[in-house]
Amino acid sequence: MKKLVAACAALLVVLPLAGTAAASEAHPTLAELEGEVMCPICHTTLDQSNSAAAGRIKAFIVRRIRAGDTKSEIKRELVDQFGPAILAAPPKHGFDLLAWLLPIVGILGGGLVIGFAAWRWSRRREPEFVLSGGGMAMPRPLDPELERRLDEELRHFED
Amino acid sequence: MPKALKLGAQAVALAGLVGLFALLIWKITHRPRPVKVGAAAPAFDLQRLDGNGRLALASWNGRVRVVNFWATWCGPCKSESPALQRLWEQYRKRGVVFVGVDYNDVASDARRFVRKHGLTYPMVRDRDGSVGNAYDLTGVPETFVVDRRGRLLEHFAGPIDRRDNDRAFRRAVDRALQS
Numbered sequence: 001m002k003k004l005v006a007a008c009a010a011l012l013v014v015l016p017l018a019g020t021a022a023a024s025e026a027h028p029t030l031a032e033l034e035g036e037v038m039c040p041i042c043h044t045t046l047d048q049s050n051s052a053a054a055g056r057i058k059a060f061i062v063r064r065i066r067a068g069d070t071k072s073e074i075k076r077e078l079v080d081q082f083g084p085a086i087l088a089a090p091p092k093h094g095f096d097l098l099a100w101l102l103p104i105v106g107i108l109g110g111g112l113v114i115g116f117a118a119w120r121w122s123r124r125r126e127p128e129f130v131l132s133g134g135g136m137a138m139p140r141p142l143d144p145e146l147e148r149r150l151d152e153e154l155r156h157f158e159d
Numbered sequence: 160m161p162k163a164l165k166l167g168a169q170a171v172a173l174a175g176l177v178g179l180f181a182l183l184i185w186k187i188t189h190r191p192r193p194v195k196v197g198a199a200a201p202a203f204d205l206q207r208l209d210g211n212g213r214l215a216l217a218s219w220n221g222r223v224r225v226v227n228f229w230a231t232w233c234g235p236c237k238s239e240s241p242a243l244q245r246l247w248e249q250y251r252k253r254g255v256v257f258v259g260v261d262y263n264d265v266a267s268d269a270r271r272f273v274r275k276h277g278l279t280y281p282m283v284r285d286r287d288g289s290v291g292n293a294y295d296l297t298g299v300p301e302t303f304v305v306d307r308r309g310r311l312l313e314h315f316a317g318p319i320d321r322r323d324n325d326r327a328f329r330r331a332v333d334r335a336l337q338s
Contacts, residue, residue: 040263040288052232053263060265081265083287113168 028071033061036088037078045088057086194295196314200226200305201293208261208269208282216258216305223335224305225250225257228291231268233299239318240276242325247280250332257281262299263288302328306335 024032034047039054046054057078064074078086090096131137142150194201204215216224227243229236247257257280261269266284273282285291294303297316304313313331315324 052234053230056232056265056268060268081286082263085287 025071028065028074030058030061030065033071033074034058036075037061038086038088040082040086057082194293194311194314196311198311199309200224200303200311201290203260203283203285203290203293205260205283205285205290208259208266208273208284210266214258214281214283217309219256220309221307223255223307223332223338225255225332226260226294226303226305227257228260228262228285228294228296228299228301230262230264230299231272232264235318236300237272237276239300239320240272240278242318242320244276244278244280246319246328246332251280253336255332255336258283260285260290262291262296304328304331304335306338308338312338 035045037046039046039049041053042049042051046058090099092100202216204213206213259282262285300318302315302319303311306312312335319325319328
């Protein structure tokens with residue numbers, strides 16, 4: 001039952017997102033594309049630029065939106081016009097795929113290193129108590145040499 | 160940590176550092192050098208603006224060439240275009256070739272621009288700006304005069320329709336014709 005509730009909750013979260021993504025793909029707006037397309041002259045995204053070159057590209061995007069092109073089609077046309085550097089995010093294929101994979105590999109690698117270090121650190125610390133035969137937690141017995149010295153000191157105190 | 164694992168991790172970290180350093184060196188050594196008057200004009204082989212094949216600067220070796228970088232989003236390019244067309248009509252009779260390089264532009268806009276301004280000299284597209292970068296453009300319009308041997312003879316930043324630039328341009332092309 002709990003699993004069913006969790007699955008329904010996950011669906012409730014994912015479905016609206018999927019719907020928004022589909023709507024964005026089929027009916028893109030200039031505002032969302034402006035953040036994903038570079039101005040080749042100013043080397044910023046279009047939404048950061050008021051240059052004439054950026055203005056031309058924005059006008060081109062508006063024309064393509066009005067013509068009914070999807071987001072992917074518009075991006076393809078922009079790449080055809082200006083080359084792949086026109087896209088703010090690198091393509092997800094070929095050598096450019098590395099730009100997407102390396103951060104994930106880095107995060108996973110870092111997590112592994114931190115996890116391993118934490119595991120090592122936790123193992124190095126010896127427990128303060130040990131379980132006795134009856135299952136009771138008892139203080140860890142002292143090293144015999146240390147115990148002997150301690151007794152000697154205590155005897156010295158009593159004298 | 161086992162010694163082998165520690166050594167392995169150190170080797171990976173070192174390899175990463177060496178890789179980054181190699182990338183830095185590659186980036187520095189492959190940076191385009193600023194183009195200088197007297198040096199060889201950077202070669203190009205670009206698609207024609209009308210879509211009918213490609214044009215290479217080398218295809219006019221032995222002739223004086225005028226390479227003009229322009230774009231539809233550039234105001235001075237509009238004011239310059241009648242002067243360039245006039246100069247092309249004058250100099251083509253003397254064997255000079257003009258090439259317009261449309262820089263970082265939408266092709267359909269550029270074709271409309273060419274039709275509107277009645278430009279008849281050959282036009283190519285530098286769609287990603289790589290040729291413009293090789294010529295070390297500071298903006299558009301910029302015009303380069305290339306002599307018969309393929310060397311850059313003169314460079315004009317800004318439109319050549321102003322009186323001073325026009326005179327200097329004619330002098331440069333005449334000098335190139337005599338070279």
